[in-house]
Amino acid sequence: MCLAIPAKVTAIDGMLATVDMMGNEKVVGIDLVPEVRIGDYVLVHAGFAIEVLDEEVAKETEELFWEGANAINERE
Amino acid sequence: MPLMNASEQKRLAERYLEEIRELATEPFTIMEVCGTHTVAIAKSGLRSLLPANVHLISGPGCPVCVTANSDIDRFLYLAAQPGIITATFGDMLRVPGSRQSLAGLRSEGADVRIVYSTLDALELARRHPAQEVVFLGVGFETTAPTVALAVEKAQAAGLANFSVLAMHKLVPPALRVLAEDPELHVDAFLDPGHACAVIGTIPIEFMASEYGKPGVVAGFEALDILEAILMLLRQRQEGRAAIEIQYARVVKREGNRAAQAAIARVFEPRDAVWRGIGAIPESGLGIRREFADWDAANKFSLPEFDAGEIPGCRCGDILRGRINPHACPLFASRCTPVQPIGPCMVSSEGTCAAYYRYAGPQR
Amino acid sequence: MDKITMAHGSGGRLTHQLIRSVLQKQLGNAYLDQMNDAAVVPAGERIAVTTDSFVISPLFFRGGDIGKLAVCGTVNDLAVSGAMPRFLALGLILEEGLALADLERIIASVADAARKAGVQVVTGDTKVVERGNADKVFINTTGIGLLRPGEPVGPKRIRPGDAVLINGTIGDHGIAVLSEREGLEFQTPVASDCAPLNGLVDQFFGPGVKCMRDPTRGGVATTLNELALQAGVSIVIDEEALPVSPGVEGACGMLGLDPLYLANEGKVLAIVAPEAEETVLAKMLNHPFGRQARRIGTVTADEPGLVLLQTALGAKRIVGMLEGEHLPRIC
Numbered sequence: 001m002c003l004a005i006p007a008k009v010t011a012i013d014g015m016l017a018t019v020d021m022m023g024n025e026k027v028v029g030i031d032l033v034p035e036v037r038i039g040d041y042v043l044v045h046a047g048f049a050i051e052v053l054d055e056e057v058a059k060e061t062e063e064l065f066w067e068g069a070n071a072i073n074e075r076e
Numbered sequence: 077m078p079l080m081n082a083s084e085q086k087r088l089a090e091r092y093l094e095e096i097r098e099l100a101t102e103p104f105t106i107m108e109v110c111g112t113h114t115v116a117i118a119k120s121g122l123r124s125l126l127p128a129n130v131h132l133i134s135g136p137g138c139p140v141c142v143t144a145n146s147d148i149d150r151f152l153y154l155a156a157q158p159g160i161i162t163a164t165f166g167d168m169l170r171v172p173g174s175r176q177s178l179a180g181l182r183s184e185g186a187d188v189r190i191v192y193s194t195l196d197a198l199e200l201a202r203r204h205p206a207q208e209v210v211f212l213g214v215g216f217e218t219t220a221p222t223v224a225l226a227v228e229k230a231q232a233a234g235l236a237n238f239s240v241l242a243m244h245k246l247v248p249p250a251l252r253v254l255a256e257d258p259e260l261h262v263d264a265f266l267d268p269g270h271a272c273a274v275i276g277t278i279p280i281e282f283m284a285s286e287y288g289k290p291g292v293v294a295g296f297e298a299l300d301i302l303e304a305i306l307m308l309l310r311q312r313q314e315g316r317a318a319i320e321i322q323y324a325r326v327v328k329r330e331g332n333r334a335a336q337a338a339i340a341r342v343f344e345p346r347d348a349v350w351r352g353i354g355a356i357p358e359s360g361l362g363i364r365r366e367f368a369d370w371d372a373a374n375k376f377s378l379p380e381f382d383a384g385e386i387p388g389c390r391c392g393d394i395l396r397g398r399i400n401p402h403a404c405p406l407f408a409s410r411c412t413p414v415q416p417i418g419p420c421m422v423s424s425e426g427t428c429a430a431y432y433r434y435a436g437p438q439r
Numbered sequence: 440m441d442k443i444t445m446a447h448g449s450g451g452r453l454t455h456q457l458i459r460s461v462l463q464k465q466l467g468n469a470y471l472d473q474m475n476d477a478a479v480v481p482a483g484e485r486i487a488v489t490t491d492s493f494v495i496s497p498l499f500f501r502g503g504d505i506g507k508l509a510v511c512g513t514v515n516d517l518a519v520s521g522a523m524p525r526f527l528a529l530g531l532i533l534e535e536g537l538a539l540a541d542l543e544r545i546i547a548s549v550a551d552a553a554r555k556a557g558v559q560v561v562t563g564d565t566k567v568v569e570r571g572n573a574d575k576v577f578i579n580t581t582g583i584g585l586l587r588p589g590e591p592v593g594p595k596r597i598r599p600g601d602a603v604l605i606n607g608t609i610g611d612h613g614i615a616v617l618s619e620r621e622g623l624e625f626q627t628p629v630a631s632d633c634a635p636l637n638g639l640v641d642q643f644f645g646p647g648v649k650c651m652r653d654p655t656r657g658g659v660a661t662t663l664n665e666l667a668l669q670a671g672v673s674i675v676i677d678e679e680a681l682p683v684s685p686g687v688e689g690a691c692g693m694l695g696l697d698p699l700y701l702a703n704e705g706k707v708l709a710i711v712a713p714e715a716e717e718t719v720l721a722k723m724l725n726h727p728f729g730r731q732a733r734r735i736g737t738v739t740a741d742e743p744g745l746v747l748l749q750t751a752l753g754a755k756r757i758v759g760m761l762e763g764e765h766l767p768r769i770c
Binding site: 082085086089111112115118119120121122123124125138139140163165166167169170179189190191192196197200215219298299413414424433 | 621622623624625679693694695697748750751752753754755756757759762763764766767768769770
Binding site: 002003004027028029031032033034043045046047048050051053054057 | 111194195221222270296326
């Protein structure tokens, strides 16, 4: 019931937003977080953003992503 | 907590575990009531790190697995009709009704599509205007708002070939049933992180204030769960009972107002039958009359099916923390992961499924 | 004529035209060109033979298509069995109405993959079924390979202490295909890892390599479970060592999937004697299909038949075989 992951909002079009989850892009509903802005991190459950995550968490999530991506990429 | 690299995580975990070990002088049983916690605990292998005195047990936390036979038989009946596309979350595919599951019906020719979101189900309806798309509405309060929004969007778009069969379950009534049980062998609760992100903690504060059971709303990483366990042990040590939030980066006491409002606009509470437990008053959601055209139960005439619980199934006792799987006469004989009967085995990480995998059917 | 019709499968002129203009044109070689009922090929006294059928949908996906898959899948089964793939038989079942352009594209992929793998398609068969009786194209490939000299590889040689190596990231194929499925669609940078592994295996194979498997359906978890049961050992996977690309991690997080259970089409698990681990790993890393090779686990004697995962926090849990389908979930 509770499977949700952080994603970064990259575009907004009405009540839909494009979010990025570690390189994957999905269009999700933002009806439940109408205050969201581009660049925010949201928690996505079943195709809808259900919370906006605070900035500190957002920054750290992004860092973690790049750390993981670099760990793979450096071996290429 | 701040995200850290692997060695920092290990150090923090060790600090939590040290204090947990110090505080776990007496047996302490914690029940989690969220299917995602069941899976997270199993995958993190936390039980192998915790001291023997701390017991983590699974309650009725998987809203899909507690879907009653009668509800499943009802949607299987609908799914078998010509012209119906059944859209469902993947979780529901293998849950058995009294005779078969949706997967079984699909192999007989029913048009069943797995979707990630209700938005995908709406899209199916748009792409297949000659067919009826029925979405199976399951899940707790985390998912219910997304289904409510789908109903409103269908109404706004005049999408006539879309409807929802609502089988949602609510967390607070289930907690109350557990707390009311005089034989409940549970000292504290790990509360569902994302359901509480929606409903907040106010609706579950009664667990502490009326029943004296501490609860901590926990996130889903191993460190989140460890910290929550520690917070519960501290409450016991301090002789307190409160509902605290470990998952503060996501959960607020008042929850998500927009999500709560969406649920209230489209749904109303109704009695529901929980597999393995039975009827719990006002523990489900029904679609309001003004959305009757998008309510599959109203749109299609569906027969009522018997509860038809299998005799011998003791999930109810397992979910209430009273017994463990080996005490159930059906465990590993008639009830196995491939052919599960009760929710404890239906859930891939349910108590019985986990026992079966670890201990094996013979041991 | 731009679509496949029942007449193409009747064995008459249209069939011959199809075979000549599409199949022979792209795949032609000395054996195939003879167009006999059977191809006669040189092989030793004992050969490795394997067969696989491919029914994947969609036909075309990021990183490959059913044609490439049909070659690589069979080539890889031979390669991990310690054989050097040489010849393929290609069986096609086409659904009436299939676009000719799609068939040509698929056969071009077969030809390209066969060239890269150093194998020849020496014989084949083409049938057409009525609309609705096949999902556009079903392909079967049977492969023949020559056995290497020396001790055969197999689970019987596995011993506690052996290292479990893999040549790269897991779950890529599974996610690439899933991302195109109706109802789950999302944009992903993840591409299928579909690749012929015989060149890589040629590179690292040696006496220290005891057993190899390609973890296709059911993922690494299912394959390691099979090995643990067959060899009567336990295998401990080191969670921190598992190579998972960020794209796969993000997609799995969204859909509630576990990379350990997702299909791979360009990966080989090698169970290797401890003294040979360093050399084998170095040779893998030296090959284009092994740039992210690493050790992911160890064979132990503790819990025979079981596969365990050691988590980042040092906890241990069981990794079971895949039960039923690995489905996206919200719970």
